[in-house]
Amino acid sequence: MPEKIKILYVDDESNNLIGFKASFRLDYTVYIASTAEEAHDILDKHSDIRIIFCDQRMPHKTGVEFFEEVRQKNALPIRILITGYTDIEAVIDAINRGNIFRYVKKPWVDADIISAIEEANKFYTASSLLAVKNSELQIAYNELDKFAYSVSHDIRGPLSGILGAIRVVKHLDSIEDMKEMLYLMENSVKKLDTFILSVHDYYNLQRGELKIVEIDLEKVVKDLKDIYNIYSNANEITFTTFVKQSEVFRCDETSLKLILNNLLSNAFKYQRKGNTHKEVELIAEVDKSIAYFSIKDNGIGIAQNHLGEIFNLFYRATTTEAGSGFGLYNVKDALLKLNGEIKVESVVDEGATFKVSIPSK
Amino acid sequence: MSKYNFIVIDDSELDCYIAEKMIRYSGLSEDVKCFTGANEALQYVKDKDVAENDLQTVVILDVLMPIMSGFDYMDEFDKLPPEVKRKYQVIALTSSMNRNDIERIRSYDSVFDILDKPLSAESIAVLLSKL
Numbered sequence: 001m002p003e004k005i006k007i008l009y010v011d012d013e014s015n016n017l018i019g020f021k022a023s024f025r026l027d028y029t030v031y032i033a034s035t036a037e038e039a040h041d042i043l044d045k046h047s048d049i050r051i052i053f054c055d056q057r058m059p060h061k062t063g064v065e066f067f068e069e070v071r072q073k074n075a076l077p078i079r080i081l082i083t084g085y086t087d088i089e090a091v092i093d094a095i096n097r098g099n100i101f102r103y104v105k106k107p108w109v110d111a112d113i114i115s116a117i118e119e120a121n122k123f124y125t126a127s128s129l130l131a132v133k134n135s136e137l138q139i140a141y142n143e144l145d146k147f148a149y150s151v152s153h154d155i156r157g158p159l160s161g162i163l164g165a166i167r168v169v170k171h172l173d174s175i176e177d178m179k180e181m182l183y184l185m186e187n188s189v190k191k192l193d194t195f196i197l198s199v200h201d202y203y204n205l206q207r208g209e210l211k212i213v214e215i216d217l218e219k220v221v222k223d224l225k226d227i228y229n230i231y232s233n234a235n236e237i238t239f240t241t242f243v244k245q246s247e248v249f250r251c252d253e254t255s256l257k258l259i260l261n262n263l264l265s266n267a268f269k270y271q272r273k274g275n276t277h278k279e280v281e282l283i284a285e286v287d288k289s290i291a292y293f294s295i296k297d298n299g300i301g302i303a304q305n306h307l308g309e310i311f312n313l314f315y316r317a318t319t320t321e322a323g324s325g326f327g328l329y330n331v332k333d334a335l336l337k338l339n340g341e342i343k344v345e346s347v348v349d350e351g352a353t354f355k356v357s358i359p360s361k
Numbered sequence: 362m363s364k365y366n367f368i369v370i371d372d373s374e375l376d377c378y379i380a381e382k383m384i385r386y387s388g389l390s391e392d393v394k395c396f397t398g399a400n401e402a403l404q405y406v407k408d409k410d411v412a413e414n415d416l417q418t419v420v421i422l423d424v425l426m427p428i429m430s431g432f433d434y435m436d437e438f439d440k441l442p443p444e445v446k447r448k449y450q451v452i453a454l455t456s457s458m459n460r461n462d463i464e465r466i467r468s469y470d471s472v473f474d475i476l477d478k479p480l481s482a483e484s485i486a487v488l489l490s491k492l
Contacts, residue, residue: 160456160477161379164478165375167379167481185375
């Protein structure tokens with residue numbers, strides 16, 4: 001059963017308050033107040049009150065004045081005035097100024113109040129839904145701004161590099177020099193490609209639904225090993241893996257792979273040139289319904305002052321390798337969806353260890 | 362036409378290379394130095410002795426770079442003594458179409474002009490004729 005709608009009734013006549021509460025307390029949660037001050041206190045304490053009824057004629061304040069105050073503090077609750085015919089001018093004025101949703105004439109009958117509540121509740125639901133949608137839209141706009149900003153740099157950057165390289169090649173005579181330019185151009189194309197793939201990941205994460213399945217960590221790690229073995233052989237990086245799974249782990253496989261892939265590709269990418277024992281280690285374990293992953297490398301590491309920011313969108317802590325500033329942001333975003341956590345420890349020139357924990361769904 | 366020394370600061374190795382080639386093709390360069398990190402370039406400028414008869418140095422500065430951006434570089438550069446600053450003409454180079462960025466880099470007194478990427482031999486020649 002859904003929670004009862006919360007209603008506040010303000011009237012200086014205690015008989016009316018008692019009568020109102022007696023009539024409606026079974027169907028709704030009814031709060032009553034005999035003065036405007038008392039009503040404000042109740043509203044402060046119960047911000048989820050949806051509908052306020054108020055008598056127009058009270059000793060110190062009119063209902064319209066009270067509603068004006070309420071509206072300035074919190075515009076969400078639906079305001080309904082209770083009044084006799086004699087106050088009709090005040091009612092028209094209040095409706096026109098947008099302070100009240102409708103009015104109920106005095107003396108009221110239960111049916112009037114109930115229909116007012118039902119209508120008001122519909123209106124409340126619609127407008128609060130709109131408020132939620134609006135704030136979602138605002139977040140989306142902000143992201144889009146950030147996005148458009150980076151796109152101009154991250155897509156145009158490599159492209160203008162390639163264009164410039166083509167112009168340079170026109171001046172060149174030696175095949176060797178041209179080959180070198182082609183190599184540089186290839187890197188630019190790769191960079192652009194990585195960027196576009198990350199954009200794809202980013203949007204899948206933003207819009208995608210989670211598909212929870214049972215995960216076989218042995219298999220996930222074996223797939224990753226297959227992908228990275230080529231890389232580890234070519235660059236003489238020792239890649240060791242360790243898996244321990246004796247219980248079921250349920251998770252979204254795409255998100256999990258995205259997380260591990262990004263962390264591993266960073267571990268392989270940010271190696272120290274000249275290091276003779278380059279190492280990357282991946283450990284995956286499940287214990288008491290939580291999966292723990294550790295991705296460790298002995299590469300360039302991350303300086304302490306960058307550690308807090310590496311998960312921010314488009315943040316880059318180094319110029320040495322082709323990064324998009326997208327990877328760790330996507331990792332963090334995916335972990336947020338999976339209720340997971342990530343920690344990083346690092347010492348410059350000694351390496352970095354990322355520790356991820358994800359609860360089984 | 363007199364010759365200039367050049368410093369290129371760009372986090373992209375390719376862009377540095379292109380800039381260097383184009384500068385050499387312009388035929389107006391004496392020396393070209395490339396830095397992929399703005400902090401290293403700044404250190405170089407700080408450490409270098411300045412003599413009265415030194416050639417003017419044109420600094421081709423990328424704006425959006427990780428760690429130390431073009432803005433950060435200019436903030437630090439502005440703190441250098443006037444006799445050092447006089448020897449450098451900064452040209453901001455950008456692929457960003459963001460108006461805020463362009464206005465912001467233009468607002469530095471020491472930034473002489475702004476060029477769009479990629480750099481071409483022609484744009485360098487036009488620029489140098491204005492110096």
